[in-house]
Amino acid sequence: MMSEYLLEMRGITKDFSGVKALDGIDLRVRPGECVGLCGENGAGKSTMMKVLSAVYPYGTWGGTILWEGRELRCASIRESEDVGIVIIHQELMLIPQLSVAENIFLGREPRALGGLIDFDRMIIEASKLLAGLRMGHINVAMPVSNYAGGEQQLIEIAKALSKNARLLILDEPTSSLTKSETAILLRLVQDLKARGTACVYISHKLEEIEEIADTVTVIRDGRYIGDAPMRDMTTGDIIRMMVGRDMSNLFPREEHPIGEVVFEAIGITCLDPENRERRRVDNVSFSLRKGEILGVAGLVGAGRTEMVSALFGAYRGPHSGEVRLDGKRISVRTPQEAVRQGLCMVPEDRKAHGIVPGLGVGYNITLSVLGDFTTAGLIDENREFSVIGEAIRRLRIKTASPVLPISNLSGGNQQKAVISKMLEPRPRVLILDEPTRGVDVGAKYEIYRLMFALVRDGMSIIMVSSELPEVMGISDRVLVIGEGELRGDFINDDTLTQERILTAAITPTRRAA
Amino acid sequence: MTETTSIAPGPDAIAAAQGERRRTLKLEHFKGAFARYKILALVVAIAIIWALFTELTQGDFLTARNLSNLLRQMAINGMVASGMVFVIISGEIDLSVGSLLGLTGGLAAIFDVTYHLPLFVNIPLVMLLGALVGAFNGYWVAFLRVPSFIVTLAGFLAFRGVVLGLTGGVTIAPVSSALIAVSQSYLPDVAGYALGVLVFAALAVSALRSRTKRAEYGLPVPPLGVDLGKLAVAAVVIAGFFAILDAYRGVPLPVLIVLVLLGLFTVMARRTVFGRRIYAVGGNLEATRLSGVNVQVVKLLVFMLMGAMAALAGIATTARLAAGSPSAGTGQELDAIAACIIGGTSMRGGAGTVFGALIGALIIATLDNGMSMLGVDTFWQMIVKGLILLLAVWLDVATSTRR
Numbered sequence: 033m034m035s036e037y038l039l040e041m042r043g044i045t046k047d048f049s050g051v052k053a054l055d056g057i058d059l060r061v062r063p064g065e066c067v068g069l070c071g072e073n074g075a076g077k078s079t080m081m082k083v084l085s086a087v088y089p090y091g092t093w094g095g096t097i098l099w100e101g102r103e104l105r106c107a108s109i110r111e112s113e114d115v116g117i118v119i120i121h122q123e124l125m126l127i128p129q130l131s132v133a134e135n136i137f138l139g140r141e142p143r144a145l146g147g148l149i150d151f152d153r154m155i156i157e158a159s160k161l162l163a164g165l166r167m168g169h170i171n172v173a174m175p176v177s178n179y180a181g182g183e184q185q186l187i188e189i190a191k192a193l194s195k196n197a198r199l200l201i202l203d204e205p206t207s208s209l210t211k212s213e214t215a216i217l218l219r220l221v222q223d224l225k226a227r228g229t230a231c232v233y234i235s236h237k238l239e240e241i242e243e244i245a246d247t248v249t250v251i252r253d254g255r256y257i258g259d260a261p262m263r264d265m266t267t268g269d270i271i272r273m274m275v276g277r278d279m280s281n282l283f284p285r286e287e288h289p290i291g292e293v294v295f296e297a298i299g300i301t302c303l304d305p306e307n308r309e310r311r312r313v314d315n316v317s318f319s320l321r322k323g324e325i326l327g328v329a330g331l332v333g334a335g336r337t338e339m340v341s342a343l344f345g346a347y348r349g350p351h352s353g354e355v356r357l358d359g360k361r362i363s364v365r366t367p368q369e370a371v372r373q374g375l376c377m378v379p380e381d382r383k384a385h386g387i388v389p390g391l392g393v394g395y396n397i398t399l400s401v402l403g404d405f406t407t408a409g410l411i412d413e414n415r416e417f418s419v420i421g422e423a424i425r426r427l428r429i430k431t432a433s434p435v436l437p438i439s440n441l442s443g444g445n446q447q448k449a450v451i452s453k454m455l456e457p458r459p460r461v462l463i464l465d466e467p468t469r470g471v472d473v474g475a476k477y478e479i480y481r482l483m484f485a486l487v488r489d490g491m492s493i494i495m496v497s498s499e500l501p502e503v504m505g506i507s508d509r510v511l512v513i514g515e516g517e518l519r520g521d522f523i524n525d526d527t528l529t530q531e532r533i534l535t536a537a538i539t540p541t542r543r544a545a
Numbered sequence: 546m547t548e549t550t551s552i553a554p555g556p557d558a559i560a561a562a563q564g565e566r567r568r569t570l571k572l573e574h575f576k577g578a579f580a581r582y583k584i585l586a587l588v589v590a591i592a593i594i595w596a597l598f599t600e601l602t603q604g605d606f607l608t609a610r611n612l613s614n615l616l617r618q619m620a621i622n623g624m625v626a627s628g629m630v631f632v633i634i635s636g637e638i639d640l641s642v643g644s645l646l647g648l649t650g651g652l653a654a655i656f657d658v659t660y661h662l663p664l665f666v667n668i669p670l671v672m673l674l675g676a677l678v679g680a681f682n683g684y685w686v687a688f689l690r691v692p693s694f695i696v697t698l699a700g701f702l703a704f705r706g707v708v709l710g711l712t713g714g715v716t717i718a719p720v721s722s723a724l725i726a727v728s729q730s731y732l733p734d735v736a737g738y739a740l741g742v743l744v745f746a747a748l749a750v751s752a753l754r755s756r757t758k759r760a761e762y763g764l765p766v767p768p769l770g771v772d773l774g775k776l777a778v779a780a781v782v783i784a785g786f787f788a789i790l791d792a793y794r795g796v797p798l799p800v801l802i803v804l805v806l807l808g809l810f811t812v813m814a815r816r817t818v819f820g821r822r823i824y825a826v827g828g829n830l831e832a833t834r835l836s837g838v839n840v841q842v843v844k845l846l847v848f849m850l851m852g853a854m855a856a857l858a859g860i861a862t863t864a865r866l867a868a869g870s871p872s873a874g875t876g877q878e879l880d881a882i883a884a885c886i887i888g889g890t891s892m893r894g895g896a897g898t899v900f901g902a903l904i905g906a907l908i909i910a911t912l913d914n915g916m917s918m919l920g921v922d923t924f925w926q927m928i929v930k931g932l933i934l935l936l937a938v939w940l941d942v943a944t945s946t947r948r
Contacts, residue, residue: 344835346834346835366839367834367835367836367837368837368838368839370837371836371837372837376837377835379832379835384829384831384832385829385831385832385835386832386835387829387832388824388825388828388829388832388833388895389828389829389895390824390828390895390896391824391825391828391895395821395825399821399825399833399836399838400836400837400838402818402821402822403818406817406818409817410812410816410817411816411817411818411821413758413816414758414761417758417761453836454836457837
C-alpha cells in the first residue's frame with residue numbers, strides 16, 4: 033500500500049538523561065513538498081532532524097518513522113543517506129582547502145584503473161551537476177575557500193543532491209547569508225521542488241518560510257502544536273503557535289530616566305594584527321550616559337566587535353585610545369582590569385567565548401566573582417549556591433539543576449547564563465555584543481525586559497546588534513559604524529529610520545569634518 | 546542493524562523491532578553507567594588484577610608485606626601524578642618532570658651530603674627550587690605562549706643536563722639517616738588507627754553535608770540507604786587498609802604523604818577559587834579570560850605546583866635509594882601522565898580528579914609489582930603497561946556518551 037506521504041514521523045520521543053527533549057512529535061512530508069518546521073530555540077527542531085537523519089540511531093528514541101509507508105530503522109547517517117535523506121547542517125561541513133569537486137565527491141571519489149582518483153571524471157561530473165542547478169559560474173577545480181559563505185551553502189546543497197537526495201533537510205541555511213544569496217538559495221529550493229525533491233526547511237526567518245513552504249509544522253517545548261497549509265496561515269499565526277501567546281509587541285520598550293555622562297571612549301583605534309596598515313577601528317569617540325542604552329549598528333565586519341573588545345581590554349592586536357569612567361581615565365589592558373573597574377562584556381560568540389561547556393550552569397555564573405564567596409581560602413558553597421539560585425530565578429534560566437553542564441541547555445538559556453555571569457560583578461557599564469543571536473523569540477523578549485530593568489537601576493548598556501529592528505526597538509541612541517569609522521550618532525526618535533542608519537553605514541565620512 | 550528498511554507491519558517484525566530497541570537501550574544504559582561510575586570500574590579492575598596475581602603467586606602477592614611495598618612503590622608516582630593531573634586538567638602537559646625529579650633529588654642529596662643541611666631546611670628549600678623551575682616552565686607557556694609540549698620537552702633535555710653537570714654523572718652517597726627516614730619510616734599502629742578514624746569521620750561529615758545541601762537547593766537526594774551503604778563500604782576499605790599496613794610495620798611515611806596530598810588537593814580542586822579556575826581554564830580558556838580571570842597566572846601557578854610535587858618526589862626518591870642518582874626519575878613523566886589518563890583525566894582538559902590519578906598510579910604499581918614477582922621479563926612488563934594504557938583510553942572513548 034502506497035502512502036500519500038513520502039515521510040511520516042509519528043509520536044517521536046527522545047530524552048536526554050531524564051529530560052524530555054521531544055514528547056510525541058508528528059511530521060509529515062509529501063513527495064516534492066517543502067515543509068517549514070518552526071519553533072523557538074530549544075523547541076526540539078534540531079533534535080527532531082537528528083532523529084530523522086539517524087545522528088541518533090534507531091533505538092535511542094521512541095515512535096515510528098515511515099518512509100513511503102514502510103518503517104525505517106536506520107542505525108547510522110550512512111543508512112539514512114542511502115534511503116535518500118540528507119541533512120545540511122547549520123555550520124558548513126565543507127573542507128576549505130579541497131576543491132569544489134573534491135568536496136562534492138568526498139568519500140565517493142570516482143576511481144580509475146588501479147584505484148587512483150579519476151580527477152577528469154570527477155571534475156566533469158561536478159560541473160554537470162552544478163550547471164544543472166544554475167550554478168555553472170562556479171569553477172569546480174578551485175578550492176572551496178575561494179567562495180563566499182552563500183555559495184558554499186549552495187555547493188553543500190549540490191553535494192547533497194549528488195547523493196540522490198529525495199528529502200533534503202535544511203537547518204537554518206540562511207543564518208550567515210546575505211539577502212541576494214538567500215534569494216538564490218530559495219530559488220534553488222523552488223527548482224528542487226519542481227523536480228520532485230521534498231525538503232524540510234528550518235528557519236527563524238519567517239518571511240523565508242512564508243515564501244518557500246507549502247506546509248508549516250510548529251513545535252513548542254518538545255511538543256507537537258500543529259500543522260497547516262501555508263496559504264491558510266500568516267506569520268502572526270505561526271508566531272502565536274510558536275510562543276503560545278500573542279507577541280504583538282516584540283520590543284517591550286519602557287520609559288527610563290537618563291542621567292549624566294558616565295563613560296567616555298576617546299579616539300579608539302584598533303590595527304589589524306596581521307596587517308598593521310589596516311585600521312579595523314579608526315579613531316572612534318563617543319560618550320554614554322547613566323541609564324542609557326546605546327545601540328551600535330553597522331554592517332557585518334564594520335569593526336563593531338573589535339571596538340567593544342578594545343574597550344573591554346580583550347582586543348588581540350595593537351590598539352590605542354582612552355577610556356574614562358566618571359570623567360577619570362581608567363586603564364583597561366585586560367578583561368580582568370575592566371571587570372574590576374565596573375565594565376563587563378557579553379561576547380558575540382557564545383560557544384567559543386561565553387560558556388565553559390564542561391562546568392555546571394551555576395559554576396559558569398559565578399566564574400568571575402568566585403573570590404567573593406571565600407572564607408579562609410575556601411569557597412562557601414552555601415553562599416555561592418544561594419547567589420546562583422537567585423540568578424537562575426531572576427533570568428528564568430530553564431535548567432533541571434544548577435549543577436547540570438551548561439552545554440545541555442538550549443541556546444537562549446545558555447545566553448541568559450552568560451549574561452548573568454557578567455551581571456554578578458555588578459558592572460556600571462555592560463557591553464552586549466549581539467545579545468540575541470541564535471536566541472529564540474521568548475528568550476529575546478526576556479533579555480530585552482532585563483535590559484530595561486538594568487538601566488532603570490542606573491546601569492548603562494552598549495548593545496552591538498546586526499538586527500536593525502532590534503537596534504531601533506531598544507536603543508535610546510544609535511551609533512553607526514562603517515569600515516571602522518564612526519559614521520553616525522543618532523537620537524532614537526520618530527525621525528530615525530532603518531534607511532537613515534543604512535545610508536550612514538555605507539557613506540564614508542569626510543576627513544576634514 | 547544490517548538492513549536499512551524492513552517491510553514492517555507484521556506482528557513478528559514489530560516484536561523484533563521492539564526487542565532490538567530494548568537491547569540498544571540496554572547497551573546505552575550500560576555505557577552511561579560505566580561513564581558515571583568510571584572510578585568504581587577502576588576499583589573493580591584493581592580487585593580483578595589483584596585476584597589474578599594472588600592466584601598466580603600462590604598467595605604471595607596478597608601479603609601485608611607485599612601490599613605495604615606496593616604502596617611505597619606507588620607513592621613516588623602518586624606524588625608526581627597528583628601535580629600532573631592539574632597540568633592536564635588546565636589543558637597543558639609537562640614532559641620535564643622526570644628530569645626535574647632527577648635534578649631536585651640530586652640537589653637534595655648534595656645539600657645533605659656536602660652541606661649537611663638539616664632536613665627541615667633541605668626539604669622546603671628543594672621544594673621551593675622545584676616550584677621556581679615550574680614557574681620558569683609556566684612563564685614560557687602562559688606569558689610567552691610557547692606550547693607546553695615544546696617548553697617542557699626542552700626542560701626534559703635541559704634539566705637532565707643540569708643534574709649530570711652538577712653531580713659529574715656520579716651517584717652522591719651516603720645520605721644522612723634523617724633523609725633516608727623520609728622513605729623508610731612508618732607511622733606506628735595507634736597513630737595509624739587514629740588517622741583511619743579521622744578519614745572516615747571526614748567522609749561521613751561531607752556525605753551528610755552534601756545531603757542536606759542537595760535538599761536545600763532542591764536537587765535530587767539519593768536514598769539514605771545508598772549513602773549509608775557507600776559509607777559502610779568506605780569504612781571496610783579504610784579499616785582493611787590500616788589493618789593490612791599495621792600487620793606489617795604500619796603506614797609508610799611516603800604513603801602517608803600521598804594520602805595527605807590526596808586530601809589537600811581534593812579540597813583545593815573543589816573548594817578553592819584557584820582549583821575551580823583550573824577546570825575553567827581547561828574547559829574554555831577564552832571564555833574564562835573574558836570573565837575577568839587572569840588565566841596566565843592560573844597556568845603559572847599550576848606549573849609551580851607541578852614543580853613542587855616533582856621536587857617532593859625527588860626528595861622521596863633520594864631517600865628511597867639512600868643516594869642521589871643522576872638518572873633518577875628517567876621516564877617518570879610518562880608514568881605520571883599514564884596514571885592520570887588511566888584515572889579518567891581528559892587529555893582535552895577541563896575534567897579529572899586527584900583520586901582518579903592516584904587509582905591510576907596504583908594500577909601501574911600493581912602491574913609492576915605483580916609482574917616482577919612472577920619474574921616476567923622487563924620487556925613484557927613494558928608491553929603490558931602500554932596495552933593497558935591503550936585499553937583504558939579506548940574504554941573511555943567507547944563508553945563516553947555521544948552528544
